Amino acid sequence: MQATIYVTDDEPAIRSAIVKRLSRRNHTVTGLESGEELVRAVTQHPPDLILLDLKMPGMGGIEALRQIRPLAPQTLVIMLTAYGTVENAVEAMRLGAYDFLIKSVDLSGVDPVVDRALEFLALRHRVEFALEDQNSAYALSNIEVRSPAMQLLLGQVRDVAQNAKATVLLQGETGTGKEFLARVIHCNGPRATGPFVAVNCTAIPKELFESELFGYERGAFTGAHQRKRGLLEKAEGGTLFLDEIGDLDPAMQAKLLRVLQERTFRRLGGTEDLSVDFRLMTATNRDLKKDTVRGTFREDLFFRLNVVTFELPPLRVRTEDILPLCMQAMLRFGKEFGKDVLDIEPEAQELLQRYSYPGNIRELQNIIERAMILCHEKTLTAGCLPRELRDQAAQITVAMAQGEHPTLRIEMVLGQQTLADIESALIEEVVRLSDHNKTLAAKYLGLTRFALDRRLKKQLEQD
Numbered sequence: 506m507q508a509t510i511y512v513t514d515d516e517p518a519i520r521s522a523i524v525k526r527l528s529r530r531n532h533t534v535t536g537l538e539s540g541e542e543l544v545r546a547v548t549q550h551p552p553d554l555i556l557l558d559l560k561m562p563g564m565g566g567i568e569a570l571r572q573i574r575p576l577a578p579q580t581l582v583i584m585l586t587a588y589g590t591v592e593n594a595v596e597a598m599r600l601g602a603y604d605f606l607i608k609s610v611d612l613s614g615v616d617p618v619v620d621r622a623l624e625f626l627a628l629r630h631r632v633e634f635a636l637e638d639q640n641s642a643y644a645l646s647n648i649e650v651r652s653p654a655m656q657l658l659l660g661q662v663r664d665v666a667q668n669a670k671a672t673v674l675l676q677g678e679t680g681t682g683k684e685f686l687a688r689v690i691h692c693n694g695p696r697a698t699g700p701f702v703a704v705n706c707t708a709i710p711k712e713l714f715e716s717e718l719f720g721y722e723r724g725a726f727t728g729a730h731q732r733k734r735g736l737l738e739k740a741e742g743g744t745l746f747l748d749e750i751g752d753l754d755p756a757m758q759a760k761l762l763r764v765l766q767e768r769t770f771r772r773l774g775g776t777e778d779l780s781v782d783f784r785l786m787t788a789t790n791r792d793l794k795k796d797t798v799r800g801t802f803r804e805d806l807f808f809r810l811n812v813v814t815f816e817l818p819p820l821r822v823r824t825e826d827i828l829p830l831c832m833q834a835m836l837r838f839g840k841e842f843g844k845d846v847l848d849i850e851p852e853a854q855e856l857l858q859r860y861s862y863p864g865n866i867r868e869l870q871n872i873i874e875r876a877m878i879l880c881h882e883k884t885l886t887a888g889c890l891p892r893e894l895r896d897q898a899a900q901i902t903v904a905m906a907q908g909e910h911p912t913l914r915i916e917m918v919l920g921q922q923t924l925a926d927i928e929s930a931l932i933e934e935v936v937r938l939s940d941h942n943k944t945l946a947a948k949y950l951g952l953t954r955f956a957l958d959r960r961l962k963k964q965l966e967q968d
């Protein structure tokens with residue numbers, strides 16, 4: 506991003522060196538020699554970024570920051586500080602500065618800090634733009650994904666959306682965005698103007714499911730005072746989305762299969778075959794294939810549903826998507842709560858990116874909602890984030906990437922963990938991923954079953 510930048514420093518040599526350095530990278534850079542001059546310039550033209558020296562004669566950096574924040578809430582401010590005055594820089598960050606930079610002789614630290622701030626600014630612009638039109642929340646072009654896994658998936662979604670008939674199965678942990686993606690497919694396809702009928706298979710009691718799905722004729726059963734159209738009919742010309750399909754009762758599985766095979770059905774108590782035209786999408790956080798082996802899910806129905814399958818990766822294996830999702834949530838809750846929190850301080854960014862999000866995007870949104878309630882500054886700080894995030898920063902994170910060969914990634918905070926901690930975390934995760942089949946886990950780990958048992962026992966004793 507090419508940006509307008511003000512560099513404010515009373516020392517001419519440093520000021521001109523930074524101005525030169527940034528101008529060479531095609532930014533529009535202006536040097537200013539005092540806090541007063543900066544306030545005047547910001548009043549006339551708020552820039553994208555300000556580099557602001559802490560210690561200046563007359564109006565110091567802190568006072569200048571206090572005055573420019575309300576004048577230019579969108580502008581990011583990086584404080585320039587000398588060794589030994591870092592506490593003041595921290596104070597400045599509490600007042601809304603985005604970051605700070607310790608001045609060194611060669612100024613080589615300037616570029617990465619400026620790049621990071623500008624990248625953040627560019628991301629904020631994109632998210633703001635996407636949110637301007639709430640109706641286009643599901644437009645493919647407005648979905649902000651950075652992780653290679655999600656970019657690949659969205660590319661495939663684009664093709665599938667265009668095919669009005671393709672049946673889609675969405676699999677993934679809770680909160681990974683299965684319903685969201687179903688809506689994206691619906692809204693970007695030829696049936697976008699048709700209805701999107703979402704049904705949670707676990708929310709409707711077993712006895713009522715059939716009448717809800719197929720509808721009924723007057724007098725079909727006691728209490729059926731008049732004809733009622735079922736969900737299948739309501740989805741005509743659009744999409745029927747069956748969530749938690751893995752929990753569908755076996756009798757209903759058989760009935761659904763018949764509709765999918767014949768594309769016709771009868772209302773309860775009816776004699777007429779009705780034909781329906783809809784796209785079916787289903788979602789589950791279970792492994793349906795395994796359920797067919799276990800015998801809890803019909804294999805023939807699985808084959809009908811499993812035409813196009815999307816596996817949504819958990820958020821912990823696509824960390825690149827975390828900050829864009831946080832920004833989106835901040836803007837959304839900011840509007841709701843009437844708060845103007847526009848930035849996330851670097852320490853909070855770090856914590857948000859390191860957390861493992863067992864509840865995925867839904868949990869991320871809850872974390873941001875809570876933080877926005879607690880936050881009274883213009884910048885979201887680490888102090889507004891829940892304790893789990895800070896605690897987890899001190900733990901070992903083991904995350905799994907899906908694929909033909911599932912891969913475990915381990916992160917270790919140097920100085921806080923030992924090799925033994927890593928071993929325990931790794932063993933625990935592999936046992937969990939092997940569905941607690943210890944023979945399989947031992948095989949993955951290259952251990953004998955006996956050696957694995959011995960290690961697990963030792964871990965238990967230490968706990």
Ligand SMILES: Nc1ncnc2c1ncn2[C@@H]1O[C@H](COP(=O)(O)OP(=O)(O)OP(=O)(O)O)[C@@H](O)[C@H]1O
Nearest residue numbers: 648678679680681682683684685686748790866867
């Ligand atoms: N790519 C995305 N961009 C923005 N918001 C998203 C995205 N994906 C999901 N969300 C939001 O995250 C929340 C959870 O998504 P959703 O309900 O689709 O998850 P799910 O996988 O269907 O969950 P469950 O299995 O519990 O039903 C929703 O508020 C949704 O709007």
